[in-house]
Amino acid sequence: EVQLVESGGGLVQPGGSLRLSCAASGFTFSTYGMNWVRQAPGKGLEWVSHITSSGSATYYADSVKGRFTISRDNVKNSLYLQMNSLRAEDTAVYYCARALAVPDTRFGYWGQGTLVIVSS
């Protein structure tokens, strides 16, 4: 069974940093592209970032480009999101999502999310 478990969320001040993690199990992690998708309170879904299976290519939404960095460790079966220069508008539940197939940018499996609150 595919499992994705996010962690690392919490309360951070504007301008601060946070690192999110996503622990994957139940599939061959190194085979699949991975994503971060976020949802602000009461709002819709927003794709944040994608990383290819090997980690050789990354993509970002314009809203986070230059501030967030996606990475992965295929030995530890983990996905990461380093978030710097955080703003109030980054407040959201952050979901880790696995690609449906190989290669792919459809979100086949989702974690339960971790809440990030940016506030003073």
Place this chain on the structure above:
Amino acid sequence: EIVLTQSPATLSLSPGERATLSCRASQSVSRFLAWYQQKPGQAPRLLIYDASNRATGIPARFGGSGSGTDFTLTISALEPEDFAVYYCQQHSNWPLTFGGGTKVEIK
């Protein structure tokens, strides 16, 4: 950036009724469109991919159609568990984008 516009924003229907949800893209996405369902407090779930293919375990009452710029998600007869928010997503171009969602509520 490809903008996806979903309509209506809210759909008020009774169990057993047919639901028709629309997703319109600002430029052609071919058939690279997916639909997701999200219930309160839960993560989204993939329903339909490539415009018309049901994901694993999705009941046959869910159907998708369309290509290019106009897409439709149809729920043939609403079950109580189908009342939720539905999002479309295009994976034709970077950045990946979602529609604003359609809430299907009980009338």
